[in-house]
Amino acid sequence: MRLRDVDLRRSVESERGLFVAEGEKVIRRAIGAGHPVRSVLTTAKRLDALADVVEGAAGETTVYLVSDEVMEGVTGFPVHRGALAAMERTELPSVGALLTGAERILVLEDLVDHGNVGAIFRCAAALGVGAIVLSPRCADPLYRRAVKVSMGAVFAIPYARMTDWHGGLAEVRAAGFRLLALTPDQSAVPLDEVPLSGRVALMLGSEGDGLSSHWLREADQPVCIPMSPRAMDLGVDSLNVVAAAAVACHGLLRNQVPNRVTG
Template identity: 50%
Template sequence: MPRIVLEDLTDPQHVGFLRDYTHLKDVQLRARREPAEGLFLAEGVEVIRRALAAGHVPRSFLLSRARYSDLVNVLPEDATVFVAPVEAFAELTGVDLHRGAIASMQRPPVRSVASLLASLPPGPSRLVVLEDIVDHTNIGAIFRSVAAFGVDGVVVSPRCADPLYRRSVRVSMGTVLHLPWARAGSWPGDLTLLREAGFTVAALALSDDSVDLGSFAAPDRLALLLGTEGDGLSRRAVSGADVVVRIPMDPRVDSLNVAAASAVALWETRRA
């Protein structure tokens, strides 16, 4: 295994590999760079383990000595592994990676909604559809709930934040790395593809005709549609749904955080 021990992470000999880990604090830059350069980052020992177990292909690993010992048995034989003092990570990355473990992985191709639907088995199924959610923490938390409640896949709108962004992956505890998800090419037009595949699209929103989630009889094939932080679902998205549902709550509170709302709704509509 080409393990490279570095005291100086600015060593120009390795700048090509180490560039994957630079400027992590610049969210906008990383959000552009990572898809364009075909990579994503997995941070933390357990997330790296899950990325490898899910079949993701590593570009390189940046590990402290302690975390190298934790991962040595699962690292691919041909992996490029940089081992450096954890206190040196901040100089390279711009953030405090106190977990001492981060890996650059090859980004898989973006999946279409049609491809995701074709991969689903016939019969009862659950999907979550996200419109324009921009907070990476919320994306990660929703994917964690999706995994916890046995949902079959996720569809994200064209303007939704990247589920493979480092913070999303970390907050999801790596579940995003094995869950099937797709990015819509037409919005909200791709909701039609869901209905053609037999899904009832249920929009989680406040409206005069919304159905109390507790009394909603969830169909066998259900796609739960959730909207962006603050404004919620757009009118176009709601109009593309088959039914509008709401979470009953104290009238002094008008809504829940979208990640919390997803957990409640997924529990209420879980398959028997």
């Protein structure tokens, strides 16, 4: 299969319950997160470093030893650190199960760019977000580029995918979360001025259009990141979604009560 063909990969990978992990470090993190290895494509030179990975999964794992040239020819790109593994997906928790353990979460609506999804997972891990809920159509965190950009955080931050876009937010609210919708609209309340106690879900919209009007209506409160008064004159009407997520997660972390005692 052509690994650069996103559509083809999407259907084949989800149908067969697979994803592709690239590089020894990522493969190890995926294994650590409980993903079985189905097969490994690597070079003779790299095999030693992966010996335990292959042996640990003995019997079940097929190893394809090829040259660098064949590897690049088969995949269509220079493979990071010369190892590519087909890993098995594990079942995601339901949204309800995911939310029992979290205080601060992100809800991502229909992000398209895998790099952005990965970068947001990295922000979440760095800045104390406990879990991430994805809309039904949001880009896959286990796509190769998302995994890479996340620095492996997609294996560390628990996440779930809504099955119902229309009614999904109601389930988050029912779990006790206050829904804050991040919008570039500068007439919304600045996030820094919102008192943040209890469970908070920060909603982030897609790259082009932001949050849908349905989700904006469903939110408890629209919030914004204040921009410079000159921004519009400079032709910039918003932050990109990763930058917005970073500022917002930083805001959530600053407002988090330290050493909170729970009964």
